[in-house]
Amino acid sequence: MATTDKNGVLTGQEHLTAPERLALEEELTGTPPLVQTPSQTIGPFYGFALPFDGGAQLVPGTMPGAVRLHGTVYDGQGVPVPDALLELWQPDEQGRIVQEPGSRARQRGRFTGFGRAAVEVDGSYEFVTLLPGALGEGEARFAALAVFGRGLSHHLFTRAYFVAAGEQVALDALLTGLPEDRRSTLLARQDGPDSYRFDIRLQGEGETVFLDFPASS
Amino acid sequence: MSTTPGDEPQEQISREIAQMHAAAADRGVPARHALRDFAPYRSSTFRHPTHALVRTDPEEIERVAPAFGHVDVDPYESDLTIQHSGDPLGERIIVAGRVLDGEGRPVRNQLIEVWQANASGRYVHKRDQHPAPLDRNFTGVGRAITGDDGSYRFVTIKPGPYPWRNHRNAWRPAHIHFSLFGNAFTERLVTQMYFPGDPLFALDPIYQAIPDQAARDRLIGAYDHSLTEPERATGYRWDIVLTGATATWMEHEHGDH
Numbered sequence: 001m002a003t004t005d006k007n008g009v010l011t012g013q014e015h016l017t018a019p020e021r022l023a024l025e026e027e028l029t030g031t032p033p034l035v036q037t038p039s040q041t042i043g044p045f046y047g048f049a050l051p052f053d054g055g056a057q058l059v060p061g062t063m064p065g066a067v068r069l070h071g072t073v074y075d076g077q078g079v080p081v082p083d084a085l086l087e088l089w090q091p092d093e094q095g096r097i098v099q100e101p102g103s104r105a106r107q108r109g110r111f112t113g114f115g116r117a118a119v120e121v122d123g124s125y126e127f128v129t130l131l132p133g134a135l136g137e138g139e140a141r142f143a144a145l146a147v148f149g150r151g152l153s154h155h156l157f158t159r160a161y162f163v164a165a166g167e168q169v170a171l172d173a174l175l176t177g178l179p180e181d182r183r184s185t186l187l188a189r190q191d192g193p194d195s196y197r198f199d200i201r202l203q204g205e206g207e208t209v210f211l212d213f214p215a216s217s
Numbered sequence: 218m219s220t221t222p223g224d225e226p227q228e229q230i231s232r233e234i235a236q237m238h239a240a241a242a243d244r245g246v247p248a249r250h251a252l253r254d255f256a257p258y259r260s261s262t263f264r265h266p267t268h269a270l271v272r273t274d275p276e277e278i279e280r281v282a283p284a285f286g287h288v289d290v291d292p293y294e295s296d297l298t299i300q301h302s303g304d305p306l307g308e309r310i311i312v313a314g315r316v317l318d319g320e321g322r323p324v325r326n327q328l329i330e331v332w333q334a335n336a337s338g339r340y341v342h343k344r345d346q347h348p349a350p351l352d353r354n355f356t357g358v359g360r361a362i363t364g365d366d367g368s369y370r371f372v373t374i375k376p377g378p379y380p381w382r383n384h385r386n387a388w389r390p391a392h393i394h395f396s397l398f399g400n401a402f403t404e405r406l407v408t409q410m411y412f413p414g415d416p417l418f419a420l421d422p423i424y425q426a427i428p429d430q431a432a433r434d435r436l437i438g439a440y441d442h443s444l445t446e447p448e449r450a451t452g453y454r455w456d457i458v459l460t461g462a463t464a465t466w467m468e469h470e471h472g473d474h
């Protein structure tokens with residue numbers, strides 16, 4: 001007899017094809033089979049687990065084309081958040097997405113597009129990376145970011161759009177739909193040679209635009 | 218009645234939890250995610266956005282996930298009990314399960330990271346001030362890469378509950394922190410696995426930040442005697458489903474405030 005566990009996952013029916021399994025699960029549970037596992041806060045004690053050597057350096061700082069993406073994470077009172085963790089995920093300068101293992105190993109400085117940075121006690125962070133290439137002709141150039149923190153029950157997604165000094169950002173579907181003042185919270189502005197600034201405000205005045213994506217399937 | 222922040226009695230926190238759950242139930246749709254704006258969890262007060270999240274279709278980069286593999290993790294990192302010269306103190310356990318996407322497909326060759334307190338409820342962390350003993354043979358950090366069927370398996374020590382400063386006499390139920398990558402960056406998840414029957418569940422504003430009871434229950438590992446090994450360790454099974462961040466409708470309705 002086929003049964004499901006409390007997550008609605010079918011047990012003991014490994015011989016079935018995926019569509020057969022789904023149909024059977026739905027029949028047995030009367031609901032769509034698989035429901036998202038809820039999120040919980042990262043808490044304050046992830047320090048030995050998540051940060052890793054070179055995590056914030058996607059490329060060596062000496063590499064031609066290396067840029068700094070830096071800023072500070074603030075709470076709703078304008079106080080720097082001392083224990084947030086940021087993850088960055090982006091294509092290379094040509095807009096190519098790397099899909100080879102090694103995102104944590106950092107072998108021979110090979111760029112994989114993934115970075116992780118725990119903020120300092122003053123709320124500041126710094127990635128060393130490459131300018132993300134546009135994913136298509138005339139598209140905006142951005143790095144995807146996930147923000148984790150104590151007090152944040154569910155992480156937040158946002159995007160840092162790189163804007164060189166004197167340049168206009170290419171408006172994509174997301175930026176076009178935003179009012180000017182909110183759009184500006186997503187712009188990583190050039191503040192020096194090979195340096196871009198992107199502050200993150202979790203709440204209140206100048207609150208960063210955070211994103212909600214439809215469930216994948 | 219005014220109380221110093223951090224010194225409110227449990228009764229007040231429990232009352233606030235009940236109010237938040239009742240408000241969520243009134244909306245008629247199960248609130249299956251942890252609410253970012255959850256006042257009983259005091260640290261959330263100034264750390265949740267007040268604007269509605271902006272719903273957008275993921276771009277190509279967000280529809281794929283960073284790639285990890287055996288180059289990123291050593292096999293021994295999945296056994297938290299062999300990282301030092303001696304055996305850690307406490308109850309040795311095996312925690313195993315599968316990571317699946319919303320259609321039941323295995324999330325294969327992806328990174329899982331875990332961290333936890335030791336058997337006494339103490340983390341190896343300079344800001345953990347709980348006056349319980351550290352264990353020189355336990356760091357409480359593990360990693361694994363999921364198998365082709367999405368499976369993972371950790372050997373560890375059952376963590377103890379620990380006090381925190383949310384309110385007077387606040388104690389976290391025993392838990393293991395899990396960090397997971399799915400098949401897309403939008404499926405990124407950090408969560409906590411709990412143990413069945415913990416008396417602290419009802420009192421804990423982090424666990425209770427998920428208003429829907431069935432959704433909360435999904436964070437509890439199940440004792441599984443088939444995972445238990447004779448003379449060695451008891452087994453807990455916990456499957457994880459990654460479909461991506463969604464159902465934040467509650468926060469949309471809050472609007473600006």
Ligand SMILES: [Fe+3]
Pocket residue numbers: 043045334389392394
């Ligand atoms: Fe914890």
